Amino acid sequence: MTLTLDAPRASLDLLVWPRQGDAAASRACAHGELVRVATGRYVAAPIWAALDAAERHVLRTMAELTRTSRALVVSHRSAAVFWRMPSEVSRPTRVETTDPESTWAQSTPSLIARAGPLLDSEIVDLRGLRVTSALRTAVDVALVSSFGVGVVVFDSCLQRRLFSRAELLDEVARRAGARGFASTLRAAHFSSELAESAGESWGRVAIHELGFPEPVLQWPVTDADGFAGRSDFAWLDEASGDLLGETDGLVKYLDAQVRAGLSAEDVVVREKLREDRLRAAPGVRGLVRWTKDDVVHPHRLVAKLETAGLTRSTRWHSPPRGLRLGR
Numbered sequence: 001m002t003l004t005l006d007a008p009r010a011s012l013d014l015l016v017w018p019r020q021g022d023a024a025a026s027r028a029c030a031h032g033e034l035v036r037v038a039t040g041r042y043v044a045a046p047i048w049a050a051l052d053a054a055e056r057h058v059l060r061t062m063a064e065l066t067r068t069s070r071a072l073v074v075s076h077r078s079a080a081v082f083w084r085m086p087s088e089v090s091r092p093t094r095v096e097t098t099d100p101e102s103t104w105a106q107s108t109p110s111l112i113a114r115a116g117p118l119l120d121s122e123i124v125d126l127r128g129l130r131v132t133s134a135l136r137t138a139v140d141v142a143l144v145s146s147f148g149v150g151v152v153v154f155d156s157c158l159q160r161r162l163f164s165r166a167e168l169l170d171e172v173a174r175r176a177g178a179r180g181f182a183s184t185l186r187a188a189h190f191s192s193e194l195a196e197s198a199g200e201s202w203g204r205v206a207i208h209e210l211g212f213p214e215p216v217l218q219w220p221v222t223d224a225d226g227f228a229g230r231s232d233f234a235w236l237d238e239a240s241g242d243l244l245g246e247t248d249g250l251v252k253y254l255d256a257q258v259r260a261g262l263s264a265e266d267v268v269v270r271e272k273l274r275e276d277r278l279r280a281a282p283g284v285r286g287l288v289r290w291t292k293d294d295v296v297h298p299h300r301l302v303a304k305l306e307t308a309g310l311t312r313s314t315r316w317h318s319p320p321r322g323l324r325l326g327r
Contacts, residue, residue: 010056010059014047015041015062017040017041028042039067040067061082071100072097074126075114075136076092077091078095079096079137088148089145095110098115098132099116100118118136122136135168143181147183147186147187147190152202154188155201156195172184172185172188192217203247206295211313212305217232218232225277228277233245237285241284241286243285247289
C-alpha cells in the first residue's frame with residue numbers, strides 16, 4: 001500500500017553522505033555550512049533552518065534508517081510525525097521504530113527499535129520509508145499517552161478520515177490487555193469526527209473531565225437572513241434558550257493558509273460579525289468563548305462556563321491531565 005501526503009519537504013536526496021573518515025564534513029559543520037542529523041549523515045544548514053520541527057524529525061528518521069540494514073518500520077511517535085498528527089503528541093527525542101523480525105527491543109542514543117510482529121496491513125510506504133499505518137500509529141500513541149492526548153489524536157484522524165470509528169474500536173479491542181488499554185478504550189469511545197481542531201478536542205476533554213454537561217458539536221445556527229454560522233459547541237435548552245461555546249484559537253489569525261488571503265485584521269472583523277449574528281439568533285441565550293490558556297488552567301474555564309449558567313454534576317478535584325496544547 002502506497003500513500004502520499006501533501007507537501008513533503010524532507011527527503012532522502014537532501015542528505016549528504018561523505019566518505020567514512022572524510023574530515024571535510026566536520027569542517028563544514030564547524031563553519032556552519034552543514035548540520036549533522038545522524039552519524040555520518042548531514043544536511044545543508046540553510047535547508048535545515050527552513051524545515052519545521054516535524055520535517056526535521058522526518059529527516060532525522062530518514063538519516064537513521066539509511067545507517068542500518070535491519071527491516072525497521074517507523075512507528076509510535078515518529079510515525080505520528082510522518083502522519084502529521086497533532087503537535088500534542090510530544091516530539092520524540094529519538095527515532096522510534098518497530099522491528100517485526102526481532103524478539104527483543106534494542107536502542108541507541110538516537111534510535112529505539114521495539115520488537116513485535118506487524119501485520120502487512122499495518123505497514124505502508126510513506127515518503128520512501130516503511131511506516132505503521134495511521135490506525136496502528138494512533139492506537140500505539142494513545143496506549144502510551146494520557147486520555148486527553150488519545151482523544152486529540154483519534155479526533156484528528158477521524159476528522160481527516162484516515163480510518164473509521166468502527167476500525168478504531170476494532171483495533172483498540174484487538175489490543176486488550178496492553179498497558180494503557182483502559183484509557184485508550186475510553187478515548188476511542190469518547191472521540192468524534194466532528195471536532196475540527198486540537199483546541200476543540202481539548203475543550204471537549206476539559207468539559208467532560210470537569211463534570212459539565214456534554215455539548216452538541218458543530219451546531220448550525222440560523223436567523224432571519226439564513227445560515228448564521230456553525231458553533232463549535234452548543235448546550236441545547238428549549239426552555240431558556242441555547243448556550244453556544246466557541247474555542248478561540250490563534251491559528252485562524254496567524255496562519256496565512258487558513259486566512260486564505262485575508263489579513264489578520266480582516267479575520268478579526270469577520271469573526272466579530274459572525275459572533276454578533278450567533279448571539280442575536282433566535283433561541284440563543286448566550287455565547288461563551290475560551291482559549292487554550294483557559295483549558296490549561298481549568299479554573300478559568302470553570303468560571304466562564306458557570307458564569308454562563310452551566311452546572312457541574314461532579315466535584316472538580318484535579319485539572320485534566322495532559323493539557324499541553326499546540327497553537
